[in-house]
Amino acid sequence: MQAQLREQCANTIRLLAADMVQSANSGHPGAPMGLADITLALWTEFLRYNPDQPDWVNRDRFVLSAGHASALLYAMLHLAGYDLPMEELKQFRQWDSRTPGHPEFRLTDGVECTTGPLGAGFSNGVGMALAAKMHAARFNDQDFTLITANIYVLCSDGDLQEGVSAESAALAGHLGLGNLIAIYDSNQITIAGDARLSMSENVGQRFEAYGWHVQHCNGHDHDQIVQATKAARAEEGKPSLIIAKTTIGKGSPNKQGTSDIHGSPLGDEELAATKRALGWEYSERFYVPDEVREVFANRKAENIEEYDHWQELFNQWQSTHPEKAKTWSQHWEPPYGEDQLLEELIPAVADKVDATRSLSGLVIQQAAKLLPGLVGGSADLEPSTKTLIKNAQSIVPASLDSQVLPDPSFSGRNIHFGIREHAMGSIVNGISLFGGFQVFGSTFLVFSDYMRPSLRLAALSGISSIFVFTHDSYAVGEDGPTHQPIEHAWALRLIPELEVWRPSDALETAAAWAYVLGRDHVFTPAAILLTRQKTALLERMGDFDPRDMLRGAYIVQDFSYELDEKAAYSLKNPDCPGLVLISTGSEGGATQQLRLELQQLGIPTRHVSMPCIEAMEYEEPSFQDYLFPADSLVISIEAGSEGPWRKYADYLLGYSDFGASAPERVLRKQFGFEPEQLRDTLIEWLKEDGVI
Known part of the structure; x- marks a missing residue:
């Protein structure tokens, strides 16, 4: 692509975003304008996607962790050929539109996850990258590399200030997720003003300490962006952070580089001045030049050709690997309805009397035999929450000393999240968003407070994340009030669309798991609350079903x-x-x-x-x-x-x-x-x- 055409494409993105915010008289134009060059390079030279098949399992995932820059994402989806017509861009932030203030999963094709609470999308990206690695370890072979997806995350100063990103970045580095590329929009501006008011650490050194591959580039220099991205893709053993120095609101002659352009429309006069400064010769709002449309149409055609080739190989693979293909199908389409699954799970506990956390552990073992896509872990509490899947490998780095844990592999089923509850919730969500796994995370109920944002986003997104919370009342006992949940059950029930189960005995524990793992509930997250102490077996009526x-x-x-x-x-x-x-x-x-x-x-x-x-x-x-x-x-x-x-x-x-x-x-x-x-x-x- 010639430099002049590339500049016109980037300016089209900038001005579509600015027009959206101006039309709505609400929104964040600064980040989209500053990120236009980076996003253009990603979408036209690196990202694999098929707008006609937005759920293609081997697509690259583009996660806009800085969800306030949603106008950028909507501009890209429109230009790339997704089902997002110009009329939707003109309805930005309006009632019943597919262009809400922050991106929402399922509402808009091409939106990979709901973002807005800073740090959440970054951590979802870690979960997606982990899920891709887990699928690749299960299904890739010398005949066909079924999963090769990369995860690209655009994040901001605010994302990297949030604690959840630090938690998840540490785990990503520990696991060596080389398919994760995070691009840090280092514009050094926050709502309050200069980011140095609240941020002075060396972010690059921090991420290097986490085990990341770190690069720096000028976020407005195409060649530097491309070279950094190529180097990141070539680094297979570490996740990559590209620290891109950008100017917020680039192109606005009077507001670029200031906090004034972060979260307010440019205003008619400044918008007109911006178009003049960029050499934009079109007076019409929401205008896309034909030559820009042609660039994206060509990229779409290239991606569809790659998709068709992948699909052909996938069909051949299914024919030549019927057993693997059957397992693949079981991962993506849960094989049991809740009634049938209940029949299968009840024998695991029958009339046993025990703590419901222990009964749940027995049910998990039985469910794992039936559902190859069931995976999960805890925040360093597997022995207490009874969530370790037995006779299954743990997902830990291959470099780990074999005396600590032999035979580590991404084909394992047990995820060691560490004492990182918030990251655990967001990573579980990321695995759910990638698809193909039924995934749970577990900790004590009182620590659900650490994960509440993740629970809320799971419910808002309509994904099937499962959260197992044990030690669910004062009966925790001697550990005292810091560990005894009081308001927590209702705090969870008050989250819309979150299904909260608190079973009484063996049968109800089996029912809880049958319900949340049944194929009828793949669009709803669930929390299962379990006891530390033994509970009585309920004596039900003779006609009980x-x-x-x-x-x-x-x-x-x-x-x-x-x-x-x-x-x-x-x-x-x-x-x-x-x-x-x-x-x-x-x-x-x-x-x-x-x-x-x-x-x-x-x-x-x-x-x-x-x-x-x-x-x-x-x-x-x-x-x-x-x-x-x-x-x-x-x-x-x-x-x-x-x-x-x-x-x-x-x-x-x-x-x-x-x-x-x-x-x-x-x-x-x-x-x-x-x-x-x-x-x-x-x-x-x-x-x-x-x-x-």
Whole structure:
């Protein structure tokens, strides 16, 4: 490409972004204008993509970690030939458009992940690179290199200031993810002004210490950009960081290089001045010269030709490697629905009585035999969260001393995230976004606070990340209040589209895993909350159908009207069918004991176990009417914050203060969770309110 045409292409990108922001009177023009030269080089000389097949598994992934620069990405997607017409660019940041303020996965073809919270996209990129390595180790052979995808991440000063990027960069360097190329837009400007107000470390040396290959280049010099990218692609043993010195808002004569252009439109006068300064001869807004369109059309044709060649080889590979092809299909299309998977998982735990974390560990082993794409790990807590997949390799660098761990390989299933909870969440999301794996990360529930941004982005993105949180109540015991979750279950349930399971016993634990691993739930993330202590086996009715658990709530034992005439109490309201006790998790055993005692006292009582509120709410409204009949009184019982239970219950038995350091049995009594304490508290409330 001639230099003059290249400059025209870069200016087209700059001005499309500036026009979008000006039209919306909202947005961030500075980074797109400063990154136009880099992005042009990537998209026209390096990135492999097929706009007509945006889900091609072997495409390179382009991650805009600096999500506020979304106008840049939308301009590139439009020019590259994705289904993003000019009318969508003109609707930037408007209601019901496919060009929202920050990129959203699934909403816009070509957007690889939802970004905006800084550092998240960078860490998603680490997960994508790891997933590509894992697929390559499983399926590439001398006949066909099925997966060769590279991950390109554009990141900003802000991305690299966020702690999550430091966590994930350290792990990427440790694992030697040579298919990861991060380009750092080093424009030295933040919202507050000069980045030196808050940032003075040598970023290059920091990343070299992490084990990265680091280069510097002028982000506006095409030859330097291309040479640095080629060198990064040639480095197979380390992830690469290209520190590109850029000018924010390049081309704006009065605002470039200042914080004024970071997050505000240029204004009509400055936009006109910018076009004059760039030698832009077109007066029409949102204009793309024909010769620029031709450049991108030619690149699209080249990429489609490469895609067609890959597809031909892939079809041949499937024919000549039927067993591998079958496993490949099982990775990308989960083979079981939730009902069938439940049947397969229940025998792993049957009628066992144990902590639900231990029961979950047994279920994971069974699931791993059935689902070759099941992988996962923890934040250095595998022995506690019971999440190690047995008889499977660990994913660690090949250079690791064999005395530490023999036979490391990217074909393994166990990921050692280290004590990096936030990075773990984002990397799990990145693996989910790449596709082909059902992946989980695990830690103690109290540390879900470290990962909340990742959980929220998983839900917003509609991806099937799984988060296993153990030690789910005050029953952690002696470790004390720093490790005892109180508000955490509800903090997770309040995230829209996140399915939170808190199973009570062996069967419910199997149901939780069957639900989240079933092929019907590939667009929804889930959290599974598990106990440290043993839990009682629920005694269910004779007509119990295990599939009922998959509805999120079901009747464990029903009202009984065979009451002792000399019983101590009776319900004063003749229209009230009785009390309905809702339990989750470890409180299931105490609740079934409480139900028996209330029945003996003359109060008809139903026990409803509700392992997943979200699954229950997917059901028709008539289902809740069935569980909670009109005029019944509903009581929630859960070892944690009570407040949000008011949506479902009339009386709330829980605990909303910080815990304490003591054995679990002591805390259970101190906090009022012995069955007789629950009974006495409830009876007192019912008497005060004139119910009995």
